[in-house]
Amino acid sequence: MKYVSTRGAWHDDPQPFRAILLEGLAPDGGLAVPQQYPRFTAAELAALRGASYAELAVAVLSRYITDIPLVDLRGIVETTYTAATFGSDDITPLSTLEPRVHLLHVSNGPTLAFKDIALQLLGSLFEYVLRDEHRVLNILGATSGDTGSSAEYAMRGKRNIAVFMLSPHGRMSAFQQAQMYSLADPNIHNLAVEGTFDDCQDIVKALSGNAQFKRAHSLGAVNSINWARIAAQVVYYFKGYFAATTRDGEPVSFAVPTGNFGNVLAGHVARAMGLPVAQLIIATNENDVLDEFFRTGRYRPRGAAETHATSSPSMDISKASNFERYMFDVVGRDPVRLRELWRDLDRGGGFDVAGTPLWDRVRESGFASGRSTHADRVATIRDVHQRCGLLIDPHTADGVKVGRELRRPDVPLVCIETALPAKFSATIREAVGFEAPRPAAYADLESRPQRCTVVPADPSAVEAIVAQHALAAGASATQRQRA
Ligand SMILES: *Cc1c(COP(=O)(O)O)cnc(C)c1O
Numbered sequence: 001m002k003y004v005s006t007r008g009a010w011h012d013d014p015q016p017f018r019a020i021l022l023e024g025l026a027p028d029g030g031l032a033v034p035q036q037y038p039r040f041t042a043a044e045l046a047a048l049r050g051a052s053y054a055e056l057a058v059a060v061l062s063r064y065i066t067d068i069p070l071v072d073l074r075g076i077v078e079t080t081y082t083a084a085t086f087g088s089d090d091i092t093p094l095s096t097l098e099p100r101v102h103l104l105h106v107s108n109g110p111t112l113a114f115k116d117i118a119l120q121l122l123g124s125l126f127e128y129v130l131r132d133e134h135r136v137l138n139i140l141g142a143t144s145g146d147t148g149s150s151a152e153y154a155m156r157g158k159r160n161i162a163v164f165m166l167s168p169h170g171r172m173s174a175f176q177q178a179q180m181y182s183l184a185d186p187n188i189h190n191l192a193v194e195g196t197f198d199d200c201q202d203i204v205k206a207l208s209g210n211a212q213f214k215r216a217h218s219l220g221a222v223n224s225i226n227w228a229r230i231a232a233q234v235v236y237y238f239k240g241y242f243a244a245t246t247r248d249g250e251p252v253s254f255a256v257p258t259g260n261f262g263n264v265l266a267g268h269v270a271r272a273m274g275l276p277v278a279q280l281i282i283a284t285n286e287n288d289v290l291d292e293f294f295r296t297g298r299y300r301p302r303g304a305a306e307t308h309a310t311s312s313p314s315m316d317i318s319k320a321s322n323f324e325r326y327m328f329d330v331v332g333r334d335p336v337r338l339r340e341l342w343r344d345l346d347r348g349g350g351f352d353v354a355g356t357p358l359w360d361r362v363r364e365s366g367f368a369s370g371r372s373t374h375a376d377r378v379a380t381i382r383d384v385h386q387r388c389g390l391l392i393d394p395h396t397a398d399g400v401k402v403g404r405e406l407r408r409p410d411v412p413l414v415c416i417e418t419a420l421p422a423k424f425s426a427t428i429r430e431a432v433g434f435e436a437p438r439p440a441a442y443a444d445l446e447s448r449p450q451r452c453t454v455v456p457a458d459p460s461a462v463e464a465i466v467a468q469h470a471l472a473a474g475a476s477a478t479q480r481q482r483a
Contacts, residue, residue, distance in 0.1 A: 001038070001066045003227065005030035006328040007342070008335035016067045018129055021228055022137065024221050030335070031324050032227045037272040038063035045274060046248040048238065053091035054078050056242075057121075057235045060273075064231045068128065076124045085109060085120060087439070092117070092236045094243035097388050100412045101404065103396070104240040111179060112420040112439070113314070114263065115150040117236060118229035123154035123161075125228055130160040136471040137220045140207060142166045142200035145176035146314050146419075151222040156185040162471045164189045166200035166462065169454055174446050175423065181450035189469060195457030198304075206459040213463065217470040224260045225321050233266030234273070240414045241275055253279040255403025255415040257395040258290055259315035261322040263416065264367075268326055271366065278411045282369045283402035285312045285377075290320055294369035297354030297362065299323075301345070311374050311427045312394040314419070330361045370402035377401070381421075381431035391436050393419040394427045 002014030007030030020032040040048075048059055057077045058070075065073055083089050087108040095103050109116025130137055139155060139162070141148055148165045155163045167180065169192040181190050193200050208214050208221065241252050254277065256264040264282050271277040284291045286308045293299045302318035310316055324342070330353075331337040344351040353359045372380075380397040384390055392400065396417045407413040421428045421436035428436040438445075455461045 001064050002035050003032045004035055004335075006033055006324050006335060007339050011335065017065045017228075018067050018133075021125060021129060021226075022220055024223055024225065030338075031225050031322070031328075033325055033328060034064060034227075037269060039272075040274040042249060042274075045276075049242050049248065051242075052089070053235070053239055054081050056238050057081060057232075060235050060238060061231055063273075064227075065125075068125075072128065076121070076128055080121050080124045086116075090239075090243075092239050094240060094414070095390065097384060097390065097400070097415070100409075101400075101407075102240075102244050102412065102414045103390070103392070103400075103417050104236065104243070104414050105417050106236050107393075107417050107419050109150075110153040111146070111150045112423050112442075113146055113150060114233075114416070114418045115147060116153065118226075118232040119150045119154035119222065121232040122222065122226065122228055123158050126155070126161055127158045134473075136160045136218050136473050137162075138217050138466065138470040139163045139222055140166075140204055140219050140466065141222060142197065142204045143180075144168065144197040144313075145172045147222075147224070149176065149179045152180055152183055152188050152190075154222075156183055156188050158187065160471065162187045162189065162469065164191060164462075164466050164469075166191045166193050166203060167452075168192075168197045168200055169194050171196065175425075178446045178448065178450060181452045182445065182448040184449075184451065187471075189465070190452040191462060191465060192452045192454045193457050193462075194454065199457040203457070203459045203462050207463055207466065213467075217466060218473055219466075219470075223321075224262050230262060230266050230269060230322070230325075233263060234270045236416075237267050237270035237275060237277070240416070241270075241277075244412045244414050249276055251276045251278040251411050253277070253281060253403075253407055253411050253413045255281040255283060255399040255407070255413060257312065257315060257399040257416070257418050258282045258284055259287075259317040259320065261290065261320035261326065263418065265322045265325055268329070268365070268367075272329070277366065278408060279368050279406070280366055281399075281403050281406050281413075282367060283398040284369070284371050285310045285315045285398055286371070286373055287316050287318060288371045289318060290323070291369045291371045293323075294362070294367050296352075297356075297359045298350060298352045299345070300350035311377055311424070312372075312398050314395055315398070326365075330358055330365065332361075368406045370406055372398035372401045377427065378431045381428065385432050391421040391428060391432070392417060393421040393424050393436075395419055 005026030007028040009026045009028040106114040307318040377397040380401045422438040
């Protein structure tokens, strides 16, 4: 399997998986996509029924990762998806809310959110490829809480990798802060910036925009547009599909809370690979750019001023990066046409495909969409708790609310649980009057010793720290010679 960019780069020189694993954007600003989606035949799908999570992961990932020997890939998968890390042998167990409506628990990893599924694999893949190629990677990132902790838990203790994570000093929840700052691994550097999340992002941009500094210190990122993250997420659509059906070929719909379009893109890919998916129901919160597109054909990303802070904060996104990969399929995988749309986006702030052949393709692609508000979240959390005795987090509640509204009654619905309720205690208390219980391993989280370096919101201060503590490629080369 080889990869091309959505905007045309690499079309004459498609890249192997390893080359796109450690890169961010393609050189033309586009995103890496496989040259085609590998398809499972009905017989191949039937043979996967009953497979373990790791077996499904190997079946799916080996179609995308063809430049790591299968035996090594199997080893990576088996050490990543363990009951010790994800709480059960099922990794992503399914429970039933009401007849034909299920909840797929993909949030039982170390940071209690679905991003662990992809990032834990990414950590293992990075370590493998870096060791194989005698390279080091210094990951530089900014977080307002969630993605950063997921990346730190994925990279802690990994050889040839260091993480420098910038977070806004004193602006995260006590839980989020403790989750990150209590990590004692020497390769994890928490930099608490005296400023806002935007300041953190600006500093990361400044440092990674300095090509010489970036090269000198082997800087990289763990971003939401990494293809390996999407491929890892495809696996739980397969797992959820088999768990919710008893008959081969029976269709299933999924309800997916959406921000950056990463999670639901994996559903779109799973369908393109042959999984019998009826509807992909996307749920936005008050930041409804994607709902607007799927209802009207108009895609109009918002500015920061128009982006609301909501009680499902991980979906407070105005521009959905992974949407570009979906639109690449809608335009028939034609990079020229894709570039035209994105040129309109950059020029006029949006595009509108209503009334064009593209709109027909969007409608045929099986998406449905809806929107959920704070009142909807609270009501849904309360209702699910009263009727099923289960607590769900606010993001999951957005998905359940919209999924119940738009589902076809005859098709089983799988709602994807994107975080555990313990992470969002204020909204849970508002809905049901008490705090969500925490997994036992987190009971004393806030009282563990914490460690971070407070830095001013100044790129040169951060630059100095990175320069001092970054892993150097030379060092590991020397170690090799000695070994
Ligand atoms: C990241 C995140 C989302 C949004 O997922 P996308 O892949 O960006 O669409 C939803 N819920 C939670 C809890 C998240 O952390």
